Amino acid sequence: MSFPDAAGDFSYSEHDFQRVQTIALREAGISLPVSKRSLVFSRVSRRIRATGKESFGAYLDYVSSSDGMEEMQELICVLTTNVTQFFREKSHFEHLEDHVAPHMSRTLRSGGRCRMWSAACSTGQEAWSMAMSVVDKISDAPWLDMKILATDINHSVVNFGQAGQYLAEEVQTVPDHMRxxxxxxxxxxxxxxxGEIRRLPVFKPLNLNRVWPFHGSFDVIFCRNVVIYFDDETRNALWKRLAGRLVPGGFLYVGHSERVENMRDCGLEAVAPTIYIKRA
Known part of the structure; x- marks a missing residue:
């Protein structure tokens, strides 16, 4: 059957939507409820027109073929939502500045290394906010062994974040002295x-539910407002993987509507409703 709310140049059946659901879950761990079917139609239709395919079925056949591997990435990009802002969830950055930065300062200035990860960086505001919080408290951090990894499944927003250019209205949440x-x-x-703050973030595309092409550990991981799109199994598996990449005493920051339900399995302890520490 076709959905009655589908409109435009293409028919859109329940089978088409189910195929997109299967692809999203398999490729990115994204769980698409039926309530998203109109959103899926609107976003996927844009890619159908861009590729010149004649129908949903033909387009989905194409992305599932060896010739459509690059387009599969474009499909996953249009299915993801990128909502972010500078210093979103202010309490996280206050905790980072007041409780984590002093420890980082001692580590860095004694010749140690510090690593942070913005694990779903979207257009970069989160990673740049992390960098500003650190350098505001540790002025020489860009010259020390300090790096911020910023990753997202959407390669377009990763490139945007790397450029580090934003509209005037987008920087209104940046404190005046930091701006x-x-x-x-x-x-x-x-x-x-x-300035030198640009030395800190390194932006890379990454699917959180695939192999991670790095092996180091992190002092801080921000993974906020992304697991809300995953089912329970995928979400709990990701929390465990992220916790496994934290150094003992490292911190995981999650979104305001998210909770790590499997804390004991992950070796985490809550220090606030959305802030977790890796137990030593």
């Missing part, structure tokens, strides 16, 4: 990240 310190006008009415 003056770490940003400069970009000449077209917006701002760009400027």
């Amino acid at each position: 003056r310190k770490f940003m400069e006008p970009n000449g077209v009415g917006g701002f760009r990240m400027a």
Whole structure:
């Protein structure tokens, strides 16, 4: 049957939606409820037109073939939602500045290394906020062994974050002293990240539910507002993997509507409703 709310140039059947559900779950761990069927139609239709395919079925056949591997990435990108802002969930950055930065400062200045990870960085505001919080408290961090890994499944937003350029209205949540310190006008009415702070974040595309092409551990991981799109099994498996990449005493920050239900299995302890520490 076709969904009655489908409109436009393509018919859209229940079978088409179920195929997209299967692809999203298999490729990205994304669980698409029936309530998202109109959203799926709207977003996938754009890719059908862009590729010149004649129907949902033909498009889904194409992305599932060896010739459609690159388009599969585009499909996953349009199925993901990118909502973010600078210093979103202020309490996380207050905790980072007040409780984590002093320890990082001692580690870095004694010759040690510190690593942070923005595990679903979207267009980069989270990673840049992490960088600003750290450098505001540890001014020489860009010259020490400090790095921030910023990853997202959507390669387009990763490139946007790497560029570090934002509209004037997007930087309104950046504290004034940080905006003056770490940003400069970009000449077209917006701002760009400027100066040595640009040494800290490294932006890379990454599917959190696939193999991670790195082996190091992190002092801090932000993974916020992404597991809400996963089913219980995928979500709990990801929490365990993330906890496994934290150093003892490292912190995991999650979204305001998220909870780590399998804390004991992960070796985590809650220090606040959305902040967890890796037990020593």
